[in-house]
Amino acid sequence: MTTTPEAAVEHRYGPYGGQYVPETLMPALAELETAWVAARADAGYREELNVLLRDYVGRPSPLYLAERLSEAAGREVWLKREDLNHTGSHKINNALGQALLAKRMGKGRIIAETGAGQHGVASATACALLDLECIVYMGAEDIRRQRPNVQRMELLGATVVSVESGARTLKEAVSEAIRDWVTNVATTHYIIGSAVGPAPYPAIVRELQRVIGDEARVQILERRGRLPDRVLACVGGGSNAIGTFAGFYGDPAVKLVGIEAAGEGIETGRHGAPLTVGGQAGVLHGALSALLQSPEGQILEAHSVSAGLDYPGSGPEHAWLRDEGRATYVAVGDTDALAAFREVSRLEGIIPALETAHAFHHILHGDGGGSEIDLLCLSGRGDKDLAEVLARG
Amino acid sequence: MASTDTATGTNAGAERIAAAFANKAGRAALMPYLMGGFPDVETSRAIGLAYADGGADLVELGVPYSDPLADGPVIHEAGTKALAAGATVDDVLDICGTLAERLPVVLMCYANLVLARGVDTFVGTAVDAGASGLIVPDLPLEEAPEILAACDAAGLALVPLVAPTTPDERLRAIGTRARGFLYTVSVAGTTGERAGSRESFAPILERARAATSVPVALGFGIATPDAAAAAADAGADGVIVGSRLVREAAEAADPPAAVRAVVTDLAAALRT
């Protein structure tokens, strides 16, 4: 599953992945793949990115032993502090890497989609830094529930386009971004925000996010002298999870656990947990993967209190990790996530993103699976969620 | 399987399409697009029949889909409304059966609907419903082999799309695997009515023709009799008109009568 710098970029993960997109985009995907393969082999690109990750983002992010949380969970819980990154989440790792790539490709116009707004903010930030035009597609419902991030994006010079179709959340925002790309492909790079989409995107996003897992592995060995029993992360499209997991692919004893959104409950059908539920794979946003669909093949709307997990699809590599038994996926519902949001705030003085709160609930109250050491990707901070959480009492 | 790289005469669907192009009434075959199930199943059936009455040579029958990435706002919204009104794939195949008695039907259907039913089952039911061809707008060459093989075996022409962005070598690879006709997209973009870009028709069509032995049809953006005539003048064997007609169906008080008038005008422009 790991690739050497010279190797081509994988298009399939077992049966999953592929490039189910309109023909107009196929040459752009080929161009992107060529540019990516060249960039990652180029010491100049890597140096430029690494310097920015260090001096601008603040990497390496700390690995923090959360003692009060550990006590409550009954095992050691180490937090990989992606919430301390500039812009407040892991999304900046990918956005910066892709914005630098776009610059190399001579594309001055950037489009992005966003759900929670974190990827939109990260993209707007990278574009401000690198002097690129930035247009962010965001569902009208997400604009409502993640208002502070909309204001941040606009302050950073980005144009936020409200998407009114369907459930007006992340799925529709991705679709609109793809339609924009089909129309403006010659001038535009699409910075997709998760480990989803047509090849080569899932591989590019994993490679840009694996800095999380690679750093965490070194840090836990340094600090604790051994690997964790479990590595956990929340899964929307799956970018923070795949980046964290990738650092531990070579350690078969380390269990990988992804936490999806159970929304109002798996049994209600109103959730965002395609990997947990299983069912027939299908095509969404250019890739074959686990998704929520009707028996006819119409994509269903996801439901989650957290905008970043409110997505009916999943990254194709996750579907394959699941089928292979390398990773397991569980789901945590809205109510439990909201409770964990408050619980972690009080226990650790850390207000986590509502996305990550799903994973915290599993650590605090789920099946520990005999683990003595958990390592969790704390994917982002929860400031953006305050209004939504407080409104729910 | 029966899949080959020869582009003509491989199956019954392709033959019926070839005959429609050969016997077209005007300088180019007129192929209007219809959103199956919009505004409702029976009205859309009547709209399809009105296309035939108005002088269409073939009809492109869209299957409504939740996430139509290749479509602009008009067709997207029509599909959303068709689904909200309860249209199913089987409803659209039933409409296909009615229309196929009058003219060749080419289904336009996104990949996930084909995969969800199972490729062989989907293709089999489409053939049983009288479809002659299948267009899958999110199925590029690389993902097509399984569906192409099933279509070839069952006698359904799998019609590929090429875009202005498609490089020459790739165009040839697609052109040799084209069945029925080559769907040539006139602009980089989604479906939708557009004013400009007619100067590019001739070079786009020339490039497509050099890459294939099947007829070449031009679509995306063509909305007026003038533009249809310009496409024919530029060498198109067929002209596809979509959003203009779907908009008419959405706005008119009597959709079948209204679309029939629009199709009649388009057909007339291709005859003079």
Ligand SMILES: Cc1ncc(COP(=O)(O)O)c(C=O)c1O
């Ligand atoms: C803080 C945070 N965590 C997690 C996610 C989920 O995305 P992914 O699964 O790609 O990491 C998001 C998405 O918006 C997010 O903002």
